Amino acid sequence: MKIRATYFLLLVLNFTCFFEHAGAQIAEPAKATEVVITPYKTTMLADSKDEAQIKVVVIDKNGKEVPGSDQLIKFTIVGDAVISKLSDQQQFNEFGLPDQIITEGKLHNGILWVTLKAGQKKGVVKFEAKAEGLYPGSTEIRLVQPSVAHKVTTLVYSPKKVPGKILGADISFLPELEAKGVKFSDKGVQKDAIQILKDHGFNYIRLRIFNNPARDSGYSPKAGFCDLEHTKQMAKRAKAAGFKLLLDFHYSDYWADPQQQYKPAAWRGQDFNALKHSVYTYTVDVLRQLKSQGTLPDMVQVGNEINHGMIWPEGEINNLDSLAELVYMGVSGVKAVDSSIPVMLHVALGGQNAESRFFFDNMVSRNVPFDVIGLSYYPKWHGTTADLKANMADMATRYNRQVMVAEYTQLKTEVNDIAFNVPDNKALGTFIWEPLNTWEQIFDKDGKSNALINLYDGIAQKYSIPPAK
Known part of the structure; x- marks a missing residue:
């Protein structure tokens, strides 16, 4: 009896060890941590008809979608819009009653498509999606009522072609990092970060510039990073290393993006004619100072992510004529210093084709001169790589301009493959955003390059990127 008991105990122990070992080999299901929403329009017509598709998913701590989730999502809308329907595919399998006020819905196999319908009032709609225990997702949508387009000029403009291909990086944070001792x-081997980028095939540097970032409520209180003087020093370093330069005017003392385009403090209180003059003279002054030290930019952005406008409130997307005039004054300032400098218009609409068309249709109908279309692409907000590819192709053929990804960080190989294969010879390249220290950076926090930087050697070789000289 004792032998049988001992044998039975050994069997139990063996089975226990087996199942413990097997359990160790089976990955636990991903746990959702955040609700992510991707709006396929963030500008809508306030006509009680226009609709926007919004994709809702949940992601885990590593940023991966949780495909099997059936999470209950609750929606909050502030502004003149309602949810008109829910579906588990972008165009099919609708559920929910036609006249029901929809305030919540469940993910179906990890995804939920929300159709948002515009009302009739101009303004901002704030859309938020929440789930219990998760970080919420949100976006802002502008409702607009476009009027008849008034041309900013009657002159006929032929877009300039930017020579070569661009493998670029926005490294505007570099002086701040170096000031911290990085x-x-x-x-x-310790080197200048600019030289390291050059060693791995990069040939273009992008620098952002703020009007007065040293203000207490500016981008860099007291220190003034990314002001004109810091920009001049960085331009010298970039040019000395053989890089070409893209200058990114924010026309603000602070960050400018689709959620915020704050007017510089020095321009507040000006009437519209004075404001236009300020945009022009500021642009001219910056570029002349760069030219005088031999570091004139090779391309200029007039505004940063301006699909909702710039220099609010006069330049909000609701005021398309005024926005076009402000953009035109920036472009005119660039051309006054050197008419050969290509100008980029930059929007945060990587995969949002309908809104991209709305913006550029309105700029073209007002005869705004520009040369390059720049798109930001962050998958969390701007759709799939297929969306990006389709939008870039459409922009190139529809507007007969070169198209590039002016900001990205993730999916490095995929984004560059798309950007360098835009049809009709309209492919220009990419700028990775702040790779020294932000998001999916190619340097560790202590300044050491990591394995991601080696991807760029292959990209540079594959697409015959002209080296920095």
């Missing part, structure tokens, strides 16, 4: 190195 030292950069590659394969154990």
Whole structure:
């Protein structure tokens, strides 16, 4: 009896060890941590008819979608819009009653499509999606009522072609990092970060500039990083290393993006004619100072992510004529210093084709001169890579301009493959956003290059990127 008991105990122990080992090999199901929404329009017509598709998913702590989730999502809408329907595919399998006020819905196999219908009042709609225990997702949508387009000029403009291909990086944070004592190195050898980028095939640097960032409510209180003087010093370093330069005017003392386009403090209280003059003279002054030290930009952005406008409130997207005039004054300032400098108009609409068309249709109908279409692409907000590819192709053929990804960070290989294969010879390239220290950076926090930087050697070789000289 004792032998049988001992044998039975051994069997139990063996089975216990087996199941413990097997359990260790089975990955636990991903746990959702955040609700993510991707709006396929963030500008809508306030006509009681226009609709926008919004994709809702949940992601885990690593940013991966949780495909099997049936999470209950609750919606909050502030502004003149309602949810008209829910579906588990972008165009099919609708559910919910036609006249029901929809305030919640469940994910179906990890996804939920929300159709948002506009009302009739101009203004901002704030849309938020929440789930218990998760970080919420939100976006802002502008409702607009476009009027008849008034041309900013009767002159006929032929877009300029930017020569070569661009493998670029926005490294505007570099002086701040160096001021904190960060030292950069590659394969154990300490070097200037700009030289390291050059060693891996980059040939263009992008720098953002704020009007007065040293203000208490500016981008860089007291220190003034990204002001004209810091920009001049960075331009010298970039040019000395053989890089070409893209200058990104924010026309603000602070960050400018689709959610915020704050007017510089020095321009507040000006009437519209004075404001236009300020845009022009500021643009001219900055570029002349760069030119005088031999570092004139090779391309200029007039505004940063301006699909909702710039220099609010006069330049809000609701005021399309005024926005077009302000953009035109920026472009005119660039051309007054050097008419050969290509100008980019930059919107945060990587995969949002309908809104991209709305913006550029309105700029073209007002005869705004520009040369390059720049798109931001962050998958969390701007759709799939297929959406990006389709939008870039449409922009290139529809507007007969070169198209590029002016900001991205994730999906490095995929984004570059799309950007360098835009049809009709309209492919220009990419700018990775702040790779020294932000999001999916190619340097660790201590300044050491990591494995991601090596992707760029292959990209540079594959697409025959002209080296920085």
